[in-house]
Amino acid sequence: MAIQKLQVGMAGLGRVGKIHAINFLQRTPRAQLVAAFTPDPNEISWGKLNLEPHGVTLYDNYDEMLKHPGLQAVAIGTATSVHAEETIKAIEQDLHVLCEKPLSIDVDVCKAVVQAAKKKPHLKVMCGFSRRFDESYRDAREKVEQGLIGRPSIIRSQTCDKFDPSGFYVEYAAWSGGVFVDMSVHDIDLTLWFFGDDIIPKSISAHGITAVQPELKKYKDYDNAVGIVEFQNGKIAYYYCTRMMAHGQEDTTEIIGTEGKLAVNSNPQRNFVNHYHSGGITREVPPNFIGRFGAAFVQEANEFTAACLDNTPLPMKLSNAVKAVEIGAYLQEALVTGQQIHFDEIGRRIEKAQL
Amino acid sequence: MAIQKLQVGMAGLGRVGKIHAINFLQRTPRAQLVAAFTPDPNEISWGKLNLEPHGVTLYDNYDEMLKHPGLQAVAIGTATSVHAEETIKAIEQDLHVLCEKPLSIDVDVCKAVVQAAKKKPHLKVMCGFSRRFDESYRDAREKVEQGLIGRPSIIRSQTCDKFDPSGFYVEYAAWSGGVFVDMSVHDIDLTLWFFGDDIIPKSISAHGITAVQPELKKYKDYDNAVGIVEFQNGKIAYYYCTRMMAHGQEDTTEIIGTEGKLAVNSNPQRNFVNHYHSGGITREVPPNFIGRFGAAFVQEANEFTAACLDNTPLPMKLSNAVKAVEIGAYLQEALVTGQQIHFDEIGRRIEKAQL
Amino acid sequence: MAIQKLQVGMAGLGRVGKIHAINFLQRTPRAQLVAAFTPDPNEISWGKLNLEPHGVTLYDNYDEMLKHPGLQAVAIGTATSVHAEETIKAIEQDLHVLCEKPLSIDVDVCKAVVQAAKKKPHLKVMCGFSRRFDESYRDAREKVEQGLIGRPSIIRSQTCDKFDPSGFYVEYAAWSGGVFVDMSVHDIDLTLWFFGDDIIPKSISAHGITAVQPELKKYKDYDNAVGIVEFQNGKIAYYYCTRMMAHGQEDTTEIIGTEGKLAVNSNPQRNFVNHYHSGGITREVPPNFIGRFGAAFVQEANEFTAACLDNTPLPMKLSNAVKAVEIGAYLQEALVTGQQIHFDEIGRRIEKAQL
Amino acid sequence: MAIQKLQVGMAGLGRVGKIHAINFLQRTPRAQLVAAFTPDPNEISWGKLNLEPHGVTLYDNYDEMLKHPGLQAVAIGTATSVHAEETIKAIEQDLHVLCEKPLSIDVDVCKAVVQAAKKKPHLKVMCGFSRRFDESYRDAREKVEQGLIGRPSIIRSQTCDKFDPSGFYVEYAAWSGGVFVDMSVHDIDLTLWFFGDDIIPKSISAHGITAVQPELKKYKDYDNAVGIVEFQNGKIAYYYCTRMMAHGQEDTTEIIGTEGKLAVNSNPQRNFVNHYHSGGITREVPPNFIGRFGAAFVQEANEFTAACLDNTPLPMKLSNAVKAVEIGAYLQEALVTGQQIHFDEIGRRIEKAQL
DSSP states (O other): OOOOOEEEEEEOOSHHHHHHHHHHHHSOTTEEEEEEEOSOHHHHHHHHHHTGGGTOEEESOHHHHHTSTTOOEEEEOSOHHHHHHHHHHHHHTTOEEEEESOSOSSHHHHHHHHHHHHTOTTSOEEEEOGGGGOHHHHHHHHHHHTTTTSSEEEEEEEEEEEOOTTSHHHHHTTTSOOHHHHTTHHHHHHHHHHHOTTOOEEEEEEEEEOSSOGGGGGGTOOSEEEEEEEETTSOEEEEEEEEEESSOOOOEEEEEETTEEEEESSSOOSSSEEEEETTEEEEOOOSSHHHHHHHHHHHHHHHHHHHHHHTOOOSSOHHHHHHHHHHHHHHHHHHHHOOOEEEOTTSOEEOGGGO | OOOOOEEEEEEOOSHHHHHHHHHHHHSOTTEEEEEEEOSOHHHHHHHHHHTGGGTOEEESOHHHHHTSTTOOEEEEOSOHHHHHHHHHHHHHTTOEEEEESOSOSSHHHHHHHHHHHHTOTTSOEEEEOGGGGOHHHHHHHHHHHTTTTSSEEEEEEEEEEEOOTTSHHHHHTTTSOOHHHHTTHHHHHHHHHHHOTTOOEEEEEEEEEOSSOGGGGGGTOOSEEEEEEEETTSOEEEEEEEEEESSOOOOEEEEEETTEEEEESSSOOSSSEEEEETTEEEEOOOSSHHHHHHHHHHHHHHHHHHHHHHTOOOSSOHHHHHHHHHHHHHHHHHHHHOOOEEEOTTSOEEOGGGO | OOOOOEEEEEEOOSHHHHHHHHHHHHSOTTEEEEEEEOSOHHHHHHHHHHTGGGTOEEESOHHHHHTSTTOOEEEEOSOHHHHHHHHHHHHHTTOEEEEESOSOSSHHHHHHHHHHHHTOTTSOEEEEOGGGGOHHHHHHHHHHHTTTTSSEEEEEEEEEEEOOTTSHHHHHTTTSOOHHHHTTHHHHHHHHHHHOTTOOEEEEEEEEEOSSOGGGGGGTOOSEEEEEEEETTSOEEEEEEEEEESSOOOOEEEEEETTEEEEESSSOOSSSEEEEETTEEEEOOOSSHHHHHHHHHHHHHHHHHHHHHHTOOOSSOHHHHHHHHHHHHHHHHHHHHOOOEEEOTTSOEEOGGGO | OOOOOEEEEEEOOSHHHHHHHHHHHHSOTTEEEEEEEOSOHHHHHHHHHHTGGGTOEEESOHHHHHTSTTOOEEEEOSOHHHHHHHHHHHHHTTOEEEEESOSOSSHHHHHHHHHHHHTOTTSOEEEEOGGGGOHHHHHHHHHHHTTTTSSEEEEEEEEEEEOOTTSHHHHHTTTSOOHHHHTTHHHHHHHHHHHOTTOOEEEEEEEEEOSSOGGGGGGTOOSEEEEEEEETTSOEEEEEEEEEESSOOOOEEEEEETTEEEEESSSOOSSSEEEEETTEEEEOOOSSHHHHHHHHHHHHHHHHHHHHHHTOOOSSOHHHHHHHHHHHHHHHHHHHHOOOEEEOTTSOEEOGGGO
């Protein structure tokens, strides 16, 4: 007698969609990838080669996929602009959902997803922030819980990508929500995790430049940005995001407490090799987020699956995904307008005239 | 239509057997674990809980398992003393074999396995040296192939385990073949990989102590040993093995060439976390070989499976597994007798009287 | 015939004054410490023990010391509040001056010193920013000059001190000028060095907390602060300063360019020892700035001496010392008021009403 | 009244002699370099430029220098072949002596120096092993004394120089005593320091190759050598020495105890800079021993001076310098003959026939 496996459909077979598809197909023992949707012919071709032979049915229509017989859950890795709509549709079909971050770059749209999910409390709806599934971040979090650094007070966190000379990220900026929403949202989510998701911003500042891709200006975006979020309870998080790194992916976080500090990935490395040569000693760096967080994506798929099958709580709240986007959007506004943003003690925005 | 999967049976469900079993069950997409054998009632219980529900048939008789309908391959993770016999039996049943290292602690027995395998050239018979499947060692090997360090000339390699206070390793020494055969055999295998498997020893020296487990002396074994193998072609490998480490697993290798050096794992780390505290900055270390080589075992299972299904060459020669044990046994002899061993230019041993 | 040595008088024998005194006495071959002034009886006692036996005349009156026969140069390491006055007096006596940073916490006072120095162009007047004499920072600077990182665009720099439980830094805050003027001024000076001293701020943001010393609030100071300075030419510097570190001194700087990055001291270490123990691998961290920059202070004394004796240019401009304090004071204002500060293209401040 | 300074004469102004001369001239506050001897005209020229202007009298005759008025101590940095003779002559003239290592490559000659020194117990006679004055080694030693690693049991220590393509080291091999005496003698001295100087060898093995300088064979020397010394009390030291490193100086030591390990310089680095570029992250390595041990030489000069002036014990025993050479010479013999050497419990050599 075979064990019951979660029947999963994958929406989107782009860069991150392919990863999720392969993970649900091969690295999630309790799940079975049974369907995949993509509107893109190239991605369909990839699916025919890599998924169909394993019994996965391909769809070029999302609504059709949702009707796949026996489907229990959907993983969404399409373009950000359709995340929310697809998530809500799946919820309406009584399907569990694992949606790639962000739910939307629009806070109100995010909130609508949360509302939809609230109506079906038996469903598991998760917005995947991969770093929460990373072994190192989890270890850091446990050490904080154990009190090893006293009271966490300052977070420094950065999302730094290797430079992509193709120009892809210029057009991407048209709809990405901007660097703070697209990249730093991970760092903001970590802030909620380490500081507590009830923290309330007090003031927000941000500054940015276009050092290598001045074309970004037409979409009011930047290729390097620094932002600070001060919270009401005497904590500060500050962020750096860039897509200009020569050496590779460098996502680093420091949690600084009153009695110690934890640093995650302060020495990025691709593997355990050091090359000693006439110019010194060199180690390589992962070229992209998969090189750093590949295992976290697998962990995420497995934990989502377990929560669905066993009806156990998800490891993260959906409302955090809204809050992270909200703070990201404020940072982006502060960046684009060049103006600091202030909040009162219960988090209501204070207009400039009031200051 | 389902894709054909390699039908695998697992022999042995002890420490390393469990890992192989789970890997073939869950992390080897092209393989299906269909059977498992163990003579041990506790291990059978574990199998009932973890394997049977997934459709794996359990056997307490190895010969019976070999007759499992449709079985194509066997993975052997039982005690070293039965590796060879079980491998030969499987070969006789026309089954592919992945056998844990070493084939045997007796060189002649190893050779018998190679002979048996030679008679069935259509079968894939591999002795698993996990480090050859590790991403870092492979990267180092590629860099050597690219000529980045000139001509490899010196190898320093160590196998260092965290101290196990239970006393397990004392009784284990009764039949392990000794530390050089049991532990350094990995380092010797790496030497064959980096120096070439046609290298011929010229002389061998070894020295050891019992620093924390004097009881080892009754089995003529040591808890710390250092050995040197000088080869005929102007290369030297030197090894350190110990089971006394306070901090965890520390398997480090340096390949030193005429124009550079590669170091693998010279800074062991459990993950990417550093803890800053009043005593300094601390990072943790993997407690055991799985913490360091877990992914390599998965890679090994997948590559073995692919070679069986696609009838492609295995990534390593079975004869190397003999040669590694042979050199390990010489080191052990040099260690126990306190006498250097010499060889002539074609590798024949030179007796002391001849020197 | 003895070589002529620069006759140096030391003002102040406190923490940093003692260091300068010993450096000029023992580690500056071309200088001779001939006099020392301090109004503090304890420091006089120290001088009697450590300086007088080496032929150094002690003074408890600064003006008297300036008249010491043959005196050519004064090093000033007294309290910040008298730096400027003492520097100007020395200039008026036709003496070279090496003054500890900052010249003053008041920008106008700093400017007065520069004016005084301008009137005596034959004198060498330097405000000592020790990091400019550090071998690592110099190596980083050379690599930038060689173009190794393209165009420097982002600087992250932090001054992080080990926590001092004595409470000393609370009272110190009464007259220190605040953390950005007292601590980050080093990071700002580095910014001028790496970005060019003609850079003009565009906007400045700062946020701070009192995590461990709430008493600082009475002096409107903070124990952790983060600030961002955006410059007119598309460059950004961001700073973190704290006196809360559990582990020791951690002054780290990253210079991020369009084609690479240089990091200085991203892995603080007291020496080359790593301790492997059951909790992992630990290295210690220097407890204070002398543990990190001791050699830079010696280098500074030697280069100042050489410039005086040989009438060669000083390694840094006095006007930078003003500019660094000016930017530090703006950061401090932004911190205390909680308001961003903006500047026009030629660096004139834009009032809020104009925004 | 001036403080009394130790009047020092320097013998030899070659590579290491220049360093000692400058150290005694400028970085040893309690010493005064008053004389220097060298038979080499080029070195005399260097002395005229760098020492004479500071009041140092130059001599081209060693015996003459010993008669320099008021001379109290001699530092010897000439060729190894004259170390012993010059040391004995200085002792006979009632002068303190700091002699560069080794006293001689001949054990009997070393012993003669010790005998000469014993006759004048009021004199300070030291053979300088610089690593004993290095802050990191001292920290490691203190940690061992504190019991942090339990009982030291295994030492791994290496002396690895950057490759010198000039061919200098080929001719140098004619009289250097061989790599174990010339290079590993430092590692052996450390062994005596960490294991105790009363340890007695039990057996010694050594192997070597000529990977880049086959011409060394004519002097029976090697450019890479590995040796093991097993001691009677259950301890082992193993050594690697080479002059083939592409990247620079890499002198590393591990002291492995029953409860922990200390590593000194396992990550060589020139300074605190890391360069991040498209090929990864690179740090540079010191090109030579001065880049690593420069400060230790200064410390050595100061401690020797203090011991002479204050008549306090030297930090190391002269007899150790003999023992280190003795063990080095055994290693070299084992290397050249290809034969293990054995000793009885009181350290007497056991001839092969007896084994």
